[in-house]
Amino acid sequence: MTISSAALAWSSIALAGEEPLYEPAPDWIDLVDLGEVERDAANSMLVNDTQLRIIEGQLWEYRDYVYKIASLADLSSVGTLKATWLPDKGDLIVHEVSILRDGEVIDVIAQGEEMEVLRRERMLEQRILDGSLTATMAVPGLQVGDELRLRYSVTLRDQALGDEVQSQYYLWREEKGGGYGSDSEADFARVRASWPDDLGVRYQAGPNYDLPAVENADGFNRIEVMMPLPEADDVPGDAPLRYRQATMLQLGTFDSWSEVSSVMAPYYETDGALEGLDDLIARIEEIRTSHSGELERAVAALELVQEDVRYLLNGLDGGNYLPQSVSETWDKKYGDCKAKTVILLAILDELGVEAEAVLVSSSGGNLVPVSLPLPGAFDHVLVRAKIDGNLYYLDGTSLGANLTTVGNVPNFEYALPIRASGGDIEPIKQLLPRAPDAITEVNVDATAGIDLPMLVSMTAKLFGPSAAQFNAAAEKLTEDRKRQMARGMNNSLAMIDFDIIPGDDDSVSTMVITGIATPEFRFEGLRGELGLGMFAGSMGFSPNRSRREWRDIPVSNRSGASTQFTVNMTLPDGAKGFELRDAEPVDVEIAGRHYTRMISLDGGTISVSETLTANGGETPPEAFREERRKAAALARQKPKLIAPTDLPRVWRFATQTDRSTLAPIEDALEQLIIKDPEEVTPYLTRAAFRYNTYDFSGSLEDMDKVVELEPTAEYFGQRSTVHTMLGNHDASLADLEEAYLLDPRPARAISLASMLAVQGKFAEARDILEYEDGDENVREELAVSLAELDALEGQREAGLMRITNLLADKPNDSYLLNEQCWFMGVWQVNVGDGISVCKKAVENSDNTSNAIDSRAMIFLRNGMLDEAKTDIAAALDLNPNQTASILLRGLIRLEEGDKGGQEDIDNALARDPSLRPTYRQWGFEI
Numbered sequence: 041m042t043i044s045s046a047a048l049a050w051s052s053i054a055l056a057g058e059e060p061l062y063e064p065a066p067d068w069i070d071l072v073d074l075g076e077v078e079r080d081a082a083n084s085m086l087v088n089d090t091q092l093r094i095i096e097g098q099l100w101e102y103r104d105y106v107y108k109i110a111s112l113a114d115l116s117s118v119g120t121l122k123a124t125w126l127p128d129k130g131d132l133i134v135h136e137v138s139i140l141r142d143g144e145v146i147d148v149i150a151q152g153e154e155m156e157v158l159r160r161e162r163m164l165e166q167r168i169l170d171g172s173l174t175a176t177m178a179v180p181g182l183q184v185g186d187e188l189r190l191r192y193s194v195t196l197r198d199q200a201l202g203d204e205v206q207s208q209y210y211l212w213r214e215e216k217g218g219g220y221g222s223d224s225e226a227d228f229a230r231v232r233a234s235w236p237d238d239l240g241v242r243y244q245a246g247p248n249y250d251l252p253a254v255e256n257a258d259g260f261n262r263i264e265v266m267m268p269l270p271e272a273d274d275v276p277g278d279a280p281l282r283y284r285q286a287t288m289l290q291l292g293t294f295d296s297w298s299e300v301s302s303v304m305a306p307y308y309e310t311d312g313a314l315e316g317l318d319d320l321i322a323r324i325e326e327i328r329t330s331h332s333g334e335l336e337r338a339v340a341a342l343e344l345v346q347e348d349v350r351y352l353l354n355g356l357d358g359g360n361y362l363p364q365s366v367s368e369t370w371d372k373k374y375g376d377c378k379a380k381t382v383i384l385l386a387i388l389d390e391l392g393v394e395a396e397a398v399l400v401s402s403s404g405g406n407l408v409p410v411s412l413p414l415p416g417a418f419d420h421v422l423v424r425a426k427i428d429g430n431l432y433y434l435d436g437t438s439l440g441a442n443l444t445t446v447g448n449v450p451n452f453e454y455a456l457p458i459r460a461s462g463g464d465i466e467p468i469k470q471l472l473p474r475a476p477d478a479i480t481e482v483n484v485d486a487t488a489g490i491d492l493p494m495l496v497s498m499t500a501k502l503f504g505p506s507a508a509q510f511n512a513a514a515e516k517l518t519e520d521r522k523r524q525m526a527r528g529m530n531n532s533l534a535m536i537d538f539d540i541i542p543g544d545d546d547s548v549s550t551m552v553i554t555g556i557a558t559p560e561f562r563f564e565g566l567r568g569e570l571g572l573g574m575f576a577g578s579m580g581f582s583p584n585r586s587r588r589e590w591r592d593i594p595v596s597n598r599s600g601a602s603t604q605f606t607v608n609m610t611l612p613d614g615a616k617g618f619e620l621r622d623a624e625p626v627d628v629e630i631a632g633r634h635y636t637r638m639i640s641l642d643g644g645t646i647s648v649s650e651t652l653t654a655n656g657g658e659t660p661p662e663a664f665r666e667e668r669r670k671a672a673a674l675a676r677q678k679p680k681l682i683a684p685t686d687l688p689r690v691w692r693f694a695t696q697t698d699r700s701t702l703a704p705i706e707d708a709l710e711q712l713i714i715k716d717p718e719e720v721t722p723y724l725t726r727a728a729f730r731y732n733t734y735d736f737s738g739s740l741e742d743m744d745k746v747v748e749l750e751p752t753a754e755y756f757g758q759r760s761t762v763h764t765m766l767g768n769h770d771a772s773l774a775d776l777e778e779a780y781l782l783d784p785r786p787a788r789a790i791s792l793a794s795m796l797a798v799q800g801k802f803a804e805a806r807d808i809l810e811y812e813d814g815d816e817n818v819r820e821e822l823a824v825s826l827a828e829l830d831a832l833e834g835q836r837e838a839g840l841m842r843i844t845n846l847l848a849d850k851p852n853d854s855y856l857l858n859e860q861c862w863f864m865g866v867w868q869v870n871v872g873d874g875i876s877v878c879k880k881a882v883e884n885s886d887n888t889s890n891a892i893d894s895r896a897m898i899f900l901r902n903g904m905l906d907e908a909k910t911d912i913a914a915a916l917d918l919n920p921n922q923t924a925s926i927l928l929r930g931l932i933r934l935e936e937g938d939k940g941g942q943e944d945i946d947n948a949l950a951r952d953p954s955l956r957p958t959y960r961q962w963g964f965e966i
Contacts (some may be wrong), residue, residue: 057131057195060123060155060175065135065191068093068260069102070232074140074187077228084108086187088226088267090209094235094291097203098130102193106140106226109186120178121190123155126360127173130195137177140187148179171354200361204303206292206414207233211245213287214271229267233291234260242412245289247282248273265289276584280596280658281406290412297413298462300399304361304415305460307378308397310386313366320370324390334393334427336443341387342423342434343441343545349383350374351437361415377421380436384423395425398433398455400468405453406596408465418456430472440508442547447472448504451600451656470655476604478502480529484609488701490561490568490683491690493729494609495708498529498553507549514540514549525551532558534725536711556708556725560609561683565917568683572623573637574605575652581631581671583664592661597632599656606649614644617684622677630674631659631667639679646681691921694734694950702733720750727762734951736765753783757791764954769798786812790825798957802833820846824859831867832961840869857881858891865897866962874898889918893925900932908932923951931964 065071072087079086087106092099107118125132134155139146155175179188198205209231235241237259245251249269255262275283294300314321327340349369353376363378366386375383381397388395399418401408411417423434433450434441449470457463478500485495502510517525522538533555541550561568583595611618623639634653639646659667693699709729712722727742743759760775776792789812793805809826813819823842830839843860850856861881864874878895885891892915899908912929915922927948933941945966949956959966 057125057127057129058173059157060132060134060192062134062149062154065102065193066093066100068234072104072106072228072230074106079227081110083225083227084110084114085226086228087189088229090231092207092209092231092233092291094205094207094233094239094241094293096239096293097197097201097205099196099205099207100193101196101207102191104191105189107188107190109182109184109188111184115182115184118188119182120176121155121188122174122176123190123192123194124172124174125194126171126196128171129197129199131193132173132175133193133195134175134191135193136189136191137179138189139179139182140189141183141185146181148177151180153177153180171360198361200307201303201415204293204299205241206294206416207290208414208416209289211249211265211269211287211289212267213269230264231267231289232262232264233289234262235291237261239293240295241291241293242295243289243291244412245287246410247285247287249287251289263289273589274587276590276593278583278595279590279593281404282410283593285404285407290414292412292414294413294415296462297456297464300413300415301456301458301463302460304397304399304458307361307363308382308385308458310366310382310389313382313386314390317367317370320366320387321390324387327387328391334391335432335446337391338388338393338395338425338427338432338434339441339443339446341384341391341393342436342446343547344387345380345384345436346439346441347546348373349380349436351380352376377435377437381421381423384434384436388423388425393425393427395423395434397421397458398424399458400450400452400455402452405451405468408454408456420452421458422450424455424457433468438505438508439512440503440505440547442504442507445475445477445504445547448474448477448600448602453656469657470599474602474653474655475503476602476651476653477504477506479604480606482530482605482607484557484560484607485704486559486609487612488705489612489688489690490570491559491563492702492733493556493558493705493708494560495704496530496533496553496555496557498526498551500529500551500553502549502551504547507543508546510551511542511546511549514542526553526555529553530555530557534712534722536708536715556705556712566685566920568687570609570646570681570683572639572646572648572679572681573650574607574648575603575635575650576626576637576674576677578652579628579630579633579635579671579674581659581664581667583659585661585664594658594660595631595664597657597659598654599632600654602651602653604649604651606647608645608647610645612687615641615646617687618646619682620646621680621682623679624677626674626677628670628674630670632657635674637679641681648679689921690733691947691951695947699733699735705729718749720746720755723749727758731762731765736762736953740766751778753779753788756782757788760791760795764795765952767953769795773799780808786814786818786822790821793825793829797829797832802829805829820856824863827859827863831863831869836867836869839863839867852880852884854881854884854886854891857884858887858894861891861898862894865894865901868901868963871898871901875902875904889915889922889925892918893922893928896925896928896932900928900935905932905936909936923948924955926951927955927959927966931966 069091072089074086077086085105085107087104089104091102109115109118121137123132134149137148137153139148155177158174158176182188211231212229237256243251243263251263251265269287323344327337327344331337331340350373352374354364363382364375366383369375369379369383385395385397398421400420400422401418402420408417422436425432425434430447432446435450449468452468454465455468456465480498480500483497523535526533526535526538535553535555537554539552541552543549561570585591585593618641620639620641626635626637628635632655634655636651638649709726712725716722723742723745727739727746730739730742740762743762746755747759756775756779760772760779763772763775773795776795780788780792789808793808796805806829809822809829812822823846827839827842830836830842840863843856843863847853847856847860857877858881861874861878864870864877875898878898882888882891882895892911896908896911896915899911909932912925912932915925916929926944930941930944930948933944956966
């Protein structure tokens with residue numbers, strides 16, 4: 041490997057600065073006069089001063105910090121001073137450590153104190169050995185009320201850069217609402233940079249900041265920036281990073297990106313790099329003979345580097361820019377991005393694959409075009425291979441080399457090719473079709489009914505780095521984590537099994553998840569509708585550019601992902617009568633995102649297949665209108681599946697003894713319980729299913745287990761409802777009493793009082809209700825419950841007056857109007873006046889089906905059977921599962937002489953047996 045003469049020269053003085061030096065500051069330093077600083081008690085520092093001096097090949101950084109010791113907490117946080125430097129590149133020179141107390145300067149160093157040197161590997165847990173040293177000093181004798189001053193310099197000559205120098209420094213701004221931010225709360229904050237006027241130094245600051253004019257004195261140019269800068273202007277959150285980054289001062293001696301490229305080029309030469317590495321050459325020959333074609337061989341070479349060379353960044357001896365040799369990397373079996381790039385280049389060269397190293401920024405790629413030409417604009421290097429005219433970015437530090445996804449470009453945005461002749465920055469573009477990183481197929485069994493739980497089987501196949509990362513963590517996945525992942529794919533899914541099927545190598549992984557999920561259809565009356573498609577909702581485009589200064593700012597498009605998702609749902613009765621609407625194929629690109637959708641209804645199965653690929657890039661302002669138009673057009677397409685209105689619904693099981701259709705669901709729910717027999721959730725899930733399918737005895741068995749496992753107020757209350765359905769009023773009362781004892785809130789008091797009233801314990805019920813209090817809504821609910829109690833005790837007029845009094849202050853309140861309407865009807869109080877009350881209730885109602893049902897009752901009481909029949913039909917059109925309305929319809933039909941009304945009554949009582957005693961107390965013989 042060829043190394044520049046500059047690098048060789050500097051390697052001879054590596055680690056020259058392993059101990060701090062104690063020397064005065066150089067003459068060019070402008071020492072801050074503390075007596076001239078205007079003090080602000082709100083700031084934690086008096087001085088935060090940085091002065092930079094650039095000479096040929098060297099950067100000198102001078103720091104002056106003065107801390108205020110205003111409390112014991114300050115003694116703890118700043119009483120131990122720290123300074124960090126890179127000993128292979130320069131020295132730490134301590135100029136001053138002093139305590140300022142009542143006008144006296146106490147020289148701590150003159151008293152014999154020195155800084156202790158520690159090696160601080162700040163990022164060792166990230167497999168980064170950064171080579172820095174830290175000098176610390178626990179300052180003796182420091183007191184609250186003192187000021188502590190530390191002045192030191194760090195020199196830096198980078199072995200890889202030769203005579204070139206670079207520096208990047210963040211410039212702090214005021215924060216909105218006042219304050220400067222934790223790093224810059226100083227009464228005096230400054231950065232000053234200087235360099236010989238005959239040295240070609242480029243400089244800039246941004247975004248949104250114009251540097252002051254350069255001054256010249258004594259043969260040196262100088263820039264000075266006082267901080268904090270004014271607060272930054274707001275920038276839309278979807279703006280590219282170059283608009284949103286913190287303001288930075290950049291200085292450097294590089295003329296161009298081409299010079300940066302050529303300076304780095306010698307370190308990535310691979311001539312002779314494989315000499316003596318017979319075992320590696322044998323591996324290369326194995327790749328050559330086992331794989332045909334350059335692309336397959338390149339992927340195999342990448343896999344070799346990813347898997348056989350573990351990641352470790354060694355920043356010692358110039359390692360931040362200088363890669364270790366191929367022989368060292370292969371011998372030690374570790375290396376960082378530079379080492380992995382060089383060894384991969386050597387392997388590809390041996391295989392005859394055209395390739396070069398490229399510098400990239402892993403998180404700030406968007407900043408590269410607006411940066412000065414500096415190596416510091418990048419933090420990563422990888423290989424770019426050219427095969428059959430296509431560019432492939434091969435990252436040896438990643439995982440999961442895969443032939444399918446190798447053409448997917450990373451989201452680094454820009455790259456700088458490293459070439460001896462020099463290169464310029466180039467955009468990284470996705471030119472090949474981006475292959476999916478994940479392919480998911482979901483099979484749903486809804487044959488039992490579209491309003492019943494569905495059996496679900498999901499197969500998710502991962503490719504490339506995501507697969508490798510998942511495979512690495514697969515053995516550590518707990519059951520809880522698997523459940524979380526399953527819910528991430530379907531938030532209503534109760535997981536039964538989660539199997540992981542490894543691929544031929546770690547670049548492929550398959551998850552197979554089975555479970556049971558809640559129904560997907562949504563109902564309006566008898567009309568069931570299933571919205572189709574999952575990704576279209578993420579295709580919106582509505583950038584906020586409402587401010588004049590934002591109008592020329594582009595939108596940063598999301599990048600780096602491609603997903604394929606297919607759902608197949610098997611429908612009841614071979615999908616007879618189901619109708620597809622607005623299901624035309626979609627193939628559209630909006631703001632850098634490519635979306636396709638295909639929908640079919642065939643053989644009793646509805647299938648939806650979607651792909652979403654985010655290619656990145658930016659959307660310029662002149663394209664906003666067209667992208668908005670395309671997004672709006674897509675949003676208007678709302679594909680849906682409409683179910684036939686005569687499809688059998690869940691309430692058929694209230695009167696149907698054959699429950700064999702439900703057997704697969706019962707089996708799945710049983711598997712949930714077997715999997716977690718001591719967990720409450722599976723029993724609750726089955727209890728709810730059985731309750732909703734009118735198996736109240738089965739539901740009670742599960743609720744008994746729930747209460748045994750977790751005897752909470754909530755679960756006692758839920759079990760009481762099941763007892764009520766079974767007519768077990770004593771058991772229901774006992775549960776309600778226990779729930780109220782555990783959690784004595786008004787809602788539980790109302791439930792308890794209602795059951796006490798059913799058993800004729802009116803005085804106890806009244807005591808409980810009159811004891812409770814709460815906000816306005818609670819007081820209204822308590823008053824309505826007391827009104828019911830009044831009526832049960834024969835005081836119907838008094839009960840009605842309670843509700844009437846509430847309406848005096850809220851005459852248009854829909855809840856109170858409906859309660860008054862219902863009370864007048866069921867208790868037959870002023871039924872003639874009730875018609876106008878009920879009409880007003882319907883007009884003001886938020887729950888129209890309830891209000892219309894109440895008005896049907898008042899019409900029935902007034903003998904207005906046609907009106908009652910019309911209203912109850914309307915109520916059931918809105919809510920066909922409103923059981924009390926079915927019962928009322930039966931009563932109306934019987935009153936008309938229609939004996940078929942008894943079937944309605946029987947159906948309603950089968951669904952809700954608790955209605956029988958309730959309606960009997962209102963005078964209905966059922």
